[in-house]
Amino acid sequence: MNDGQSNDRPIIAFDSGIGGLTVLREARVLIPDRRFVYIADDAGFPYGDWEEEALKQRIVGLIDGFIGKYDPELVIIPCNTASTLVLEDLRRVFPSVPFVGTVPAIKPAAERTSSGLISVLATPGTVKRAYTRDLIQSFATKCHVRLVGSQSLARMAEMHMRGELIDDEAIRAEIAPCFYEKDGARTDIVVLACTHYPLLVNVFRRLAPWPVDWLDPAEAIARRALSLLTPNGTGVEPEHGDDIAVFTSGNPDFPTRRLLQGFGLATGVIA
Template structure:
């Protein structure tokens, strides 16, 4: 097993959405190497049934843990976290896992109107874990769950530089906005790490201003809190950070995007 200073942090996502979390993690944790893993061969996770997806992710991680011996694993993917995080912790008890769940608690603490929307994938919306969060932290709020089949794909296309139709995006976010008893939705929880890539588009197309709640910094801070001090005495070059795609064959625009994030595709 490698020394802690040599062991990377894995960030795992269904696609490139987890780059929003990786960006924050690299700022807060500059003294670690990162391996970004995108399960592009399985993307999008919202189309999967639960048990096959659970088996797929567990199987993938057997290889990831053996290959990279990570110090910690961040899963910036709501669908994967709400489905398989507990299974991963049981399967690999020596490795700390930091998951991503819808930021319902901070939304409930921050809302003025009491009207909150959780914008997620269909898988996250239907998960009992999400309902439990609402029951635990937002019983005094009206919480609308909106599951989009299309926004994760749209976000991936957007970050690669493809043109998106404003009307199509506006249609996806329209159910997020609720008016009730003279009050309006004032917070939309971005419960898919792909969605922050579209945040500026959402702001432009929204029928009224809301707080688009991005959990990326909170996830990075949680990861930082679980790390032991690095005794290496120097920071690694982030040029050593790599991106791994389960397809083994990301397209040119994706490779260029990884390069822009300072990740070498292997």
């Protein structure tokens, strides 16, 4: 829309929990003239526990309902597990809606690495997807890429952001396989292939056996979303007071509501 009128159709950001807030934060910086609806499928969290076909049906059904309710201009899926599983299905089922997915940042990691040793820290679902291995085959054949699947880090990230105590040793054990040496070289980049993981990046830095570049895809996802939008033409940057958060459980707990308030999102909105 470029007629000087404000576009009230929102951008939806859909994630399994609160991990996608890392992407939402970047998107709101780059796209200040749009309204956002953040959707957390907390009733289905964590996605790593689901069978693929059941999860696929769940996500397509939920997105169908939210598209009908909000008529979004664009949908961001800031979730590697969901994107690598169901993004093509969503584009096929909803051809009139642009989708921006999230896939492991293997290409930029391969371009940046000095040692040639890269680790991809992801959920087990993302690790086992053919999509992830295809990315390695396409962009990182000259690198040694280690895939590290964590069953627990997404839960730990949610606990951490709610102010709950998490055990350093438990986190150290999850990230330890990312660090390896080969022919005198060391891992120098760890791809954060789950949008929950940047919520723990300061903890990762503190517990890492040596410094590495923790590659967060949030800014790249936001830039991709921006590239698909038509400018509003108003030149006015509205306040974000009308950005909302929706939880599929309908009942986010108090620490979560307080966290969302810190992100400037209206809370307690029931799906």
